[in-house]
Amino acid sequence: MEQEINQLREQLQKQEKLASLGILSAGIAHEIQNPLNFVINFSKMSDKLLKDLTEIVEDNADKIPEEDREDLEDIVADLKENMGKIVEHGERAISIIRGILLVSRGKEGEFLPTDICKLVKEYVWLSYHAMRANQKDFNITIHENYEENLPLMMVIPQDLSRAVLNLVNNACYAVWHKQQNTPENYSPEIDVQVISKDEHIVITIADNGEGMTDEVKQHLYENFYTTKPVGKGTGLGMNITRDIIENRHGGKITFESTEGVGTTFVLCIPIKK
Numbered sequence: 001m002e003q004e005i006n007q008l009r010e011q012l013q014k015q016e017k018l019a020s021l022g023i024l025s026a027g028i029a030h031e032i033q034n035p036l037n038f039v040i041n042f043s044k045m046s047d048k049l050l051k052d053l054t055e056i057v058e059d060n061a062d063k064i065p066e067e068d069r070e071d072l073e074d075i076v077a078d079l080k081e082n083m084g085k086i087v088e089h090g091e092r093a094i095s096i097i098r099g100i101l102l103v104s105r106g107k108e109g110e111f112l113p114t115d116i117c118k119l120v121k122e123y124v125w126l127s128y129h130a131m132r133a134n135q136k137d138f139n140i141t142i143h144e145n146y147e148e149n150l151p152l153m154m155v156i157p158q159d160l161s162r163a164v165l166n167l168v169n170n171a172c173y174a175v176w177h178k179q180q181n182t183p184e185n186y187s188p189e190i191d192v193q194v195i196s197k198d199e200h201i202v203i204t205i206a207d208n209g210e211g212m213t214d215e216v217k218q219h220l221y222e223n224f225y226t227t228k229p230v231g232k233g234t235g236l237g238m239n240i241t242r243d244i245i246e247n248r249h250g251g252k253i254t255f256e257s258t259e260g261v262g263t264t265f266v267l268c269i270p271i272k273k
């Protein structure tokens, strides 16, 4: 009984931590939106000003020495490019923030007709490039196998992409971590497959990474359970992933894992008519 009470207390503390984390991140995301909008709007305005400036320069071309004119044109072109980048990346940041706000509000995502293979591919490579950005000397072979001519499927694309991203991030980490400990003759590999089967769409993500111990398997879906060092993992990924697949899409997530050999996750989502 005492043990049970302690366990419940611990669980409650974790839930509280989770709730305050959600509120905190929603608050931060919300506050960052406004200054970001300023950044984007002012760069768009500056872009217009640059156009005006170019026109003035063109009108007065005969008064400016040839040499200076070339320099001026180069500078204006560079400025234009920089403004474009500020807008592009600013908008990317805004869309990330929208994602955070949607998660923390627990708002029901919208089911949209989606090209699942394209979505999976996109997020597999997003994860790959993110990893390569941090570990330049590390590489993985990714095998992809997508069923051709799959029709569009009704899923919540924003959520499904988050699930795929977490699974591939985990796989990348597992192969990277294994290589740190067994550097010789090991070639890290990740296998991704999307097929349809018996009115279901089946997404498989397999790695030949470090695999899981029995203890990890037992706690896999618990909030804040992580074996990664601080800053590398929060231990929320698998819990969110299962919620997305099972509760939001009415599907099933299963896995097989052998310590030192690798891990395979299978997502099975019923095709919504």
Ligand SMILES: Nc1ncnc2c1ncn2[C@@H]1O[C@H](COP(=O)(O)OP(=O)(O)OP(=O)(O)O)[C@@H](O)[C@H]1O
Pocket (backbone or CB within 6 Å): 166, 170, 171, 174, 207, 209, 210, 211, 212, 216, 220, 225, 226, 227, 228, 232, 233, 234, 235, 236, 237, 238, 239, 263
């Ligand atoms: N493919 C995998 N191979 C080996 N271990 C895995 C794999 N996927 C998950 N794990 C184990 O399960 C734990 C929990 O995974 P989860 O995705 O929930 O959290 P995390 O990756 O540690 O942090 P984050 O919240 O950033 O996703 C991981 O810390 C890791 O120990």
Ligand SMILES: [Mg+2]
Pocket (backbone or CB within 6 Å): 166, 167, 169, 170, 233, 237, 238
């Ligand atoms: Mg994870």
